[in-house]
Amino acid sequence: MELTVDRVSKLYKNKIAVDRVSLRLHEGVYGLLGENGAGKTSLIRMVCGVLKPSSGSISFDGLDVGDEEYRAALGYLPQDFGYYPEFSAQDFMYYMASLKGLTKPVARAKTRELLELVSLSDVAKKKIRTFSGGMKQRLGIAQTLLNDPKLLVLDEPTAGLDPKERIRFRNLIARLGQNRIVLLSTHIVSDVEHIAGTILLMKKGKMLHQGSLEDITQVIRGKVYQCLMENHEAQELTRLYPIINYRSQGEKVLLRFVCQGDPPAGAVKVTAGLEDLYLYYFSEAEGHE
Amino acid sequence: MNSNMKRLLKECFEAPEPEKKQEFIASLPSPDVSIMDFLLSQAAYIPKWIWSLSALIFVVALVGAGYLKKDMLWCVSACMPLLALAPVTESGRSQRWDMAELEMSSRFSLKSVLLARLGILGLADLLLFFLLLPLAWMNGGSSILETGVYMLCPYMLTVLLGLWASRIVHGRECAYLCGAIALGVALGNALLYQTIQGFYARHNFPYWVLAFALLSVGAVKQCIETIKQKEEPVWNLR
Ligand SMILES: Nc1ncnc2c1ncn2[C@@H]1O[C@H](COP(=O)(O)OP(=O)(O)OP(=O)(O)O)[C@@H](O)[C@H]1O
Ligand SMILES: [Mg+2]
Numbered sequence: 001m002e003l004t005v006d007r008v009s010k011l012y013k014n015k016i017a018v019d020r021v022s023l024r025l026h027e028g029v030y031g032l033l034g035e036n037g038a039g040k041t042s043l044i045r046m047v048c049g050v051l052k053p054s055s056g057s058i059s060f061d062g063l064d065v066g067d068e069e070y071r072a073a074l075g076y077l078p079q080d081f082g083y084y085p086e087f088s089a090q091d092f093m094y095y096m097a098s099l100k101g102l103t104k105p106v107a108r109a110k111t112r113e114l115l116e117l118v119s120l121s122d123v124a125k126k127k128i129r130t131f132s133g134g135m136k137q138r139l140g141i142a143q144t145l146l147n148d149p150k151l152l153v154l155d156e157p158t159a160g161l162d163p164k165e166r167i168r169f170r171n172l173i174a175r176l177g178q179n180r181i182v183l184l185s186t187h188i189v190s191d192v193e194h195i196a197g198t199i200l201l202m203k204k205g206k207m208l209h210q211g212s213l214e215d216i217t218q219v220i221r222g223k224v225y226q227c228l229m230e231n232h233e234a235q236e237l238t239r240l241y242p243i244i245n246y247r248s249q250g251e252k253v254l255l256r257f258v259c260q261g262d263p264p265a266g267a268v269k270v271t272a273g274l275e276d277l278y279l280y281y282f283s284e285a286e287g288h289e
Numbered sequence: 290m291n292s293n294m295k296r297l298l299k300e301c302f303e304a305p306e307p308e309k310k311q312e313f314i315a316s317l318p319s320p321d322v323s324i325m326d327f328l329l330s331q332a333a334y335i336p337k338w339i340w341s342l343s344a345l346i347f348v349v350a351l352v353g354a355g356y357l358k359k360d361m362l363w364c365v366s367a368c369m370p371l372l373a374l375a376p377v378t379e380s381g382r383s384q385r386w387d388m389a390e391l392e393m394s395s396r397f398s399l400k401s402v403l404l405a406r407l408g409i410l411g412l413a414d415l416l417l418f419f420l421l422l423p424l425a426w427m428n429g430g431s432s433i434l435e436t437g438v439y440m441l442c443p444y445m446l447t448v449l450l451g452l453w454a455s456r457i458v459h460g461r462e463c464a465y466l467c468g469a470i471a472l473g474v475a476l477g478n479a480l481l482y483q484t485i486q487g488f489y490a491r492h493n494f495p496y497w498v499l500a501f502a503l504l505s506v507g508a509v510k511q512c513i514e515t516i517k518q519k520e521e522p523v524w525n526l527r
Contacts, residue, residue: 048394068396076394082387084334098330099395099402101322147396 001027001061003047003151003181008056010042010205017042019205020056029177031192032185033274034202035282040185041079043202044155047183048076060151072101075149077140079156083128089115089139090124093146100147107146114142117172119165133160141169145176152176154184158191170195189275199274203281213274220272220280226256227267237264244279327397331405339375339410343417346372354424362489363482365425366440370447370474372417374467376410377451379403380515381463393519400519407512414444435494438501443478445504447471452511456518 005023009016018039034040045051047058049065063070083092090111097107115121118138128136137160144152157173158166174195176182186192192199199216201209209216224244229237234246234253245256256270258280263269322330346368354361383389383399392399418440426436451467458466482488 045390049398050390050393068398071394071398072396074394076391078390078394080387081391084382084386084388086336095334096391096395098327098334099392099397101327101396103322103326104330143391 003060008053011054028197029182030198031196032200038202039205073150075144075152077154096143118142152182193274224272225263225267226270350424360429362425362429367475367479369444370471373444373447374471381455445508447474448508
């Protein structure tokens with residue numbers, strides 16, 4: 001099983017949204033991480049055949065994105081989606097099942113099972129119009145699994161989920177990733193930190209890094225420090241180092257920053273996490289690439 | 290008593306979790322749907338108002354022509370644009386409700402879904418046309434061929450304008466615009482009939498045929514353009 005993205009670019013009018021991205025994905029969970037406007041949705045749309053790349057090619061096990069078999073193996077949750085106004089949750093699932101080419105009995109069995117999975121069974125017959133944002137999102141997730149996809153692509157799947165559902169979702173994804181390719185985008189670091197085997201870090205249309213959590217945090221490992229200081233001292237430090245976090249604690253300020261050479265007096269070395277890396281790359285201060 | 294017992298039993302004994310449920314479900318053969326099944330499944334998702342409207346038009350024509358013995362030609366052909374509204378609005382519905390992205394990425398993509406639904410609606414409209422034709426013809430002075438052409442002209446005009454509009458305007462505005470176009474054509478047709486002497490006169494028939502030919506070519510062209518646009522994935526992005 002392999003998804004190949006080969007030097008794919010997307011140009012909108014005169015703006016480059018995705019810039020020559022190449023990827024090879026195998027079974028497992030991939031977390032696509034990037035700030036707003038990084039080009040995550042554009043990339044994902046191209047992988048799902050909804051948007052035509054300006055250049056480059058995408059294939060899955062030798063099938064081109066345009067093929068019916070490619071789409072048959074795909075489950076896709078768009079960043080935002082609508083529904084026909086008269087639909088109930090069940091109607092929506094049946095409708096998607098009909099588009100995915102499931103027969104009626106299979107559609108019924110799958111719908112029951114999946115609505116159960118996302119804990120929407122008791123509102124299956126309610127109109128989607130009456131759903132909360134998180135409920136609609138869960139319905140969207142359920143829909144992707146109808147055809148038991150080999151390639152599961154989710155654009156910000158955890159948007160609007162409460163902490164309890166978020167955990168459930170994480171466990172579900174971890175399980176699903178065992179025998180299929182799961183690609184999910186997010187800008188919430190903790191969503192992918194623990195479940196994604198591979199992190200794809202995207203910035204301004206370019207793929208900055210790809211690798212396991214250990215691999216990609218390598219860049220700042222042993223260079224993250226924390227220290228509690230007076231306000232004016234802190235001001236000085238923000239000019240010198242890339243700041244990861246800045247938090248007031250009473251009179252003083254708790255600073256978390258990256259430092260390449262010798263740290264200032266009083267600073268303590270801390271373990272670098274994905275969040276540190278993310279903030280390091282996407283902090284206001286540019287040019288630490 | 291019985292249901293009470295059941296409930297009690299349920300409370301006392303928890304049913305064991307089904308083992309290997311996933312494996313079992315996966316092992317079930319999932320038969321492929323045929324094209325016919327797909328068409329039928331899509332017919333179910335055509336909005337109810339379309340069927341109701343068609344039935345209403347038929348009943349009006351039936352009562353007018355069969356019971357009141359009126360010349361229904363102008364009335365029936367004024368209703369034709371409303372029938373044309375169905376396939377036209379259907380072509381923009383996915384976008385209006387923001388379902389396009391989901392539909393494009395599923396196995397039977399938006400294009401086939403649309404083709405299926407437009408095919409069904411076209412067929413239904415054709416059937417209705419043949420049902421209305423004798424009703425429009427029976428109390429008037431025109432031949433059946435003439436009647437047919439008089440009826441189809443406003444239909445084709447609405448399809449042409451409506452499809453053209455729905456490729457340029459999207460969403461809610463598009464639905465309103467198409468409705469306005471259909472109403473406009475319907476009213477225009479009725480108004481012209483009232484004001485122009487010999488609107489349906491025999492000596493004018495060649496112009497009608499010419500108009501029908503041109504409108505048909507235009508409508509088919511718009512159909513092709515619309516389907517083509519759904520194939521091209523970039524269209525749905527805001
Ligand atoms: N249809 C479009 N026309 C023009 N520019 C677009 C279009 N869609 C996206 N863009 C631009 O392309 C860039 C990438 O957008 P994209 O939606 O892929 O980002 P994203 O990473 O998904 O962001 P977010 O986290 O906000 O969802 C943005 O700068 C955006 O302005
Ligand atoms: Mg996005």
